[in-house]
Amino acid sequence: MPSRYDLLHPLTKLSLALVLIVAAYLSPSVWLSTAICGAALLTTAASHRRGEIARVYPLFFVPITISLLLIRGVLVPDVRTSPIDVGGFVLSLDAIAGAWIYILRYCTLVAALFTVIQTTPTAQLMHALAERGLPRSIEFILLMALQIIPDMKLRADAILEAQQSRGLVIHSLPSRIRALVPLIGPLVVGALVDVEERSMALELRAFAATNRPTRMTVLLDSRAQRVVRVACIGAVVAMAVAVVGVRYLP
């Protein structure tokens, strides 16, 4: 059952994500960054697919957290402030705090955007953008690129199965290199052959029609959502102006 967040207009969700991402990028303080990241995670929690989405987060967050802590905390330590010696490595609390802000920015970006993508059917997102003037050809290219990815993955799996069925074993780096041609060859040739048939299929689906296409989905919108979107855009502009003012004005 879709949640109230899931049913928001795609552009409302995108606007909320944008304001969180910009705020996280501009935030100078650890505590504010933590709060903003928490807000991004709240959007995940508000989705009916929160379980599925949350299961993927460790894959995104853990490697980047470890690597950023190492890079910022150990390799670029600011040893003039609060140096800590850990088994020969000199860490700095300020450097760790700095790394933490970067981690929070990254987590905010991932959580905000991933939740929007996972809770918004691609066609609806493109529909919303097309209503705001996105050219049809761009809409199609974006949609096709997004939708074809699973198709290519299936094709790649099928090629691997076909070659394994005739004795291909991949167990070491040399065997992986040797397997490249039998695996990539059918993928490329298949894709080239597919292009012709897929183009034919699009012709047969009236894609070349010049009239305004009918949209099969109705995007739910409301005055409140429109106000929220305007407020979000206003907040983004205000934050940008504030930062420019603080940094560059005498």
Add this chain to the structure above:
Amino acid sequence: MNDAIVATNGLSFRYTRRTTPALDQISIAIAAGSVTAIIGPAGAGKSTLCALLAGFMPRFFRGVVDGTATVDGMSPIEGSVHAMLPHVTVVLSQASTQISGVCDTVAGEVGFALANMGLPVDTIRTRVAEALATMEIGHLAERSPFQLSGGQQQRMVIAAALALNPPVLIFDEPTAQLDPPTVAALGDTLRRLAAAGKTIIVAEQHLDWVAAYADRVIVLNAGRLHADGPPQTIIADPQLALGRSYAQRLSSYAQLHGVWQGSTVATTHAGLVRGIRTDAPVEPVSRPLPRAHAAPMQAPVLTCTSVQFAYPNGVPVLTDVDLTFGHGERVALLGRNGAGKSTLLRHFNGLLRPQSGSIALNGVDIAKRAPGTLARQMSIVFQDVRNQLFAATVRTEIAYGPSLLGIPSIDQERRVTHALAVCGLTNDADTHPYDLPVARRRLVATAAIMALESDIIALDEPTAGLDSDSIETLSSAIATCTQAGRTVILVTHDLNFCATHTDRVVLLAGGRIVLDAPWASLNEDHIALLDREVGLPLGFDVARTCGIAAGNALHRCLTAPAGLR
């Protein structure tokens, strides 16, 4: 013909950079409200004619057009595909490449063209619902098109064409991926559409289907009009060398056994039912039992024990599958689209692992073996041979598998030469596989697997898209395998082919094995079950329509594999 809705006059087409025409002086007139089949060997020009009538030449496919063509009063040569859409549409043979990639649901895909044409939402919804219902995929409306099986995708693209509702519908080999009930249902649907005034043109290899559903047959050969007439006349004409339909083969066989009362061979099921003498004395005909059943049981070559498998979302695909295959057995693995056949096949050589239960090859559990290491024991020719072919010549393609297995070069050469000869590819050895017609590419893939000389060879939909000559070659290749003692598993919707080339039938329904018996020992209940799930091979179907009981001498005669050979 005055009421012709499709007409061509001296129509020729030569692709750019080709020296010979793909179509040469074709003059035909097709009446509205008819079903016309276009048949002919691979490369005859069937698909080119279909594409041309839909408006693809000469702008989409570049080339030189001569002569004239009209479809519903429009010239497809002068108009674009888009301009022709209200008048004609075509369904291509490969379903997976006809998915636009733009819609995230089946319903969206079926209605995509209508939406692009700017039709009102209500009209689109109504037409989509009708088309989905016609193709019996209403329950899949909200699924992703990419999550469907090959057969389901084929039904979806046909539904998308039906939703357009043009007066002329062209189908290029529409039955290649469909299970027999859907093939029959499609035939009935096309007949219904023709009765309602639609004009149906079908490029098809399947002579029995053509005989059953077409009003007229146009035969092309090397781009020229070879013959044109009613199916009974065309298919029965030996001068045309079209190969014989299964109905013709069965009626000739009945003649041979003195149970035929007609003066000519039949080309349809109805003709067979009329011609069979149910009161004639029949000499006993024995159908051989499979080796594993006829001879004392040797150690089985493949054993599945309580195999269970489910998709990551928890939907069960295989449930409690217990199976044993003996050396040299020939087994048909049957089931509707989505019954779990391909999934089960992938378990046999370790491509998929059962979630519980076990699989053993030659008595050894394969749970910890990498799939590629099992190719000496078990190999598979998959349905989409594009996933397999990569080499620059047919010879190197066939040699690739034996080289992976570490076969010495002298033996490799022997295997390659043998596989080339068995699959009728000796003269194509130095040709690039993609320079061959699609039907022959499938034979290349089969030869590449035969060269592995595995204990078990499985073929997934081996006859899909093959012309009659290629099917004959495939039959010989299968016979060579079984003579060498290899186990052959056919996963196919071609019931007549598998009834001719296998001894045992394994039927899957909803991921469970609901029938596992030799063809020779099927009783009335088995036959009814088979009919309900996938339909019946012709001999069984005719015997049932004639009221001949299973086990009866005449029943054994009509269902013996030699009858269809």
